[in-house]
Amino acid sequence: MARLFPQIICGFFGVVLFVLYFLKAPSAKSLYLTITSDYWQIIFAFALLVGVASFIRVNIKKLSKLSESPYVITGLLGLFAMPVMALLWGIKGDSPFMWVFENVQVPLQATVFALLAFFVASASLRGFKARSLPATILLVSALIALLSRSDIFGWFGNSALEFSEWVRSYPSMSARRGILIGIGLGSVTTSLRVILGIERTWLGKDR
Template sequence: MKREIPLVITFVVGVIIILDYFFKIGIGTLSLATVSMEIQNWTLIIAAFALGLAAVNLLRIHSANIRLKRPGWYNSLALIITMVIMSFVGITQGTNSPLYRYWYTGFLVPVDATIFSLLAFYITSAAYRAFRARNVDATILLVTAFVVMLGRAPVGELIWKDVPRVTKWLMDYPNMAGQRGIIIGAAVGALSLGLRILIGLERSYLGQD
């Protein structure tokens, strides 16, 4: 029963959501759309519980780091202190309170932006490796990327007025054809996985059989 009940719930909920996407079905005040909306509201409640579990997981791991004085334990201490303070301020004063907003925009947003900015350096190092002309494929990639970059920068048009047109052609035809192949394959693959889950053939999300 431990396996059957989740599989039945998955099937029933899946069928309701699919039917609601396609059809307007209802008797009196009860409609499929209402049931579907209610189910989606339940997922929000489950998500809220899951957030509690996640917070417990975080506290358990980091309090163990502090207790056992593992390397970098002071980072765990900083995390727990800031987490407790932010949660306390958020719950008691609301997330729109000046204090919460100050910490959010003054600390979290700049740290987030800093991590994001690392991407520029990672792109450079990855591009350096990817664009080395080791074989025919890599050479085609190198030449194409060079033309596309040239076409995107103002200097490209100065060198030859048709560079932006060549870039546009590369992006709109060979690149788009490849992209569509991947999109179609992925969409069909996702649908097939959905069917496997819906009919109970795929149960790995419940743990091992």
């Protein structure tokens, strides 16, 4: 019963949403939006509470480990300080919340994002080798694509840009379309398996 009830709800809403998507009567549209917008936000709000509770529980347990405690304290401090600031002074304009957001969170996030450039450098050094003919073609295309985005004082003119646009528009796009069609079909069959109850892994299957 613990598995059957959620499965019935899932199947019912799956079918209802499918039908509603193709209807344009105002009542059908309103029901569609209520389910996709309001219901989902209510579910997410409660799940967020579970997530935050889990975050606090796991981190408090880690507090005793000396090697982990600096990270744990920083994480918990952020978790409690931001809502308190938002409640006391609001989140708009020049509030302390926005100050922390702009001067702590933005630089921290931009720093982690910037790590990507360093990892691209190490991955290029290690992984981009002309091991075979296809790998060499890929390598040369990548070099030209990089040059096309590096317009230093017009050194590379339009030819690199034109070649790069051609690669993106034809060979690369046709390959991507093939992959996208496969992904689309995979998504459709997975969704149908869930709605029809063939796929029950998300329920933890049967005990």
